[in-house]
Amino acid sequence: MIGQISGGSGIEVSYGAPALPYVPPNSNNPIQGMLRIHNTTLQVFIGTDWISVSLPQTQVSVNSDTRELLEWAREKRKREAELEALMQQHPGLRDLHDRFEIFRALCEKETV
Secondary structure, eight states: OOOOOOOOTTEEEEOOSOOOOOOOOOTTSOOTTOEEEETTEEEEEOSSOEEEOOOOOOEEEEOHHHHHHHHHHHHHHHHHHHHHHHHHHOHHHHHHHHHHHHHHHHHHHHHO
16 A cells, blocks of 8 residues: 655655554454445445545646656657757768868857
């Protein structure tokens, strides 16, 4: 059983009430308050009958900043793949790209 789920950088966690403890079923002699899983439903014995218990739903997702960052990364990866394909087809473009990267590195060193 999961005791706690916490969010972190880029992760959001939303949940309802705390989960209930699980007691293994004893169908021969159930006692009041005993819990069991019947098919996919949590049930509690109320002394005369088993009733279904609704459980809170926990959802873990990434926050909006992380979604935007992932979308940006996907787009950047796509553009880089497209550029690489173009440079494969056109060697002059590869040469120009390499020269640009050298020039940019020189400019960055100059401004530091």
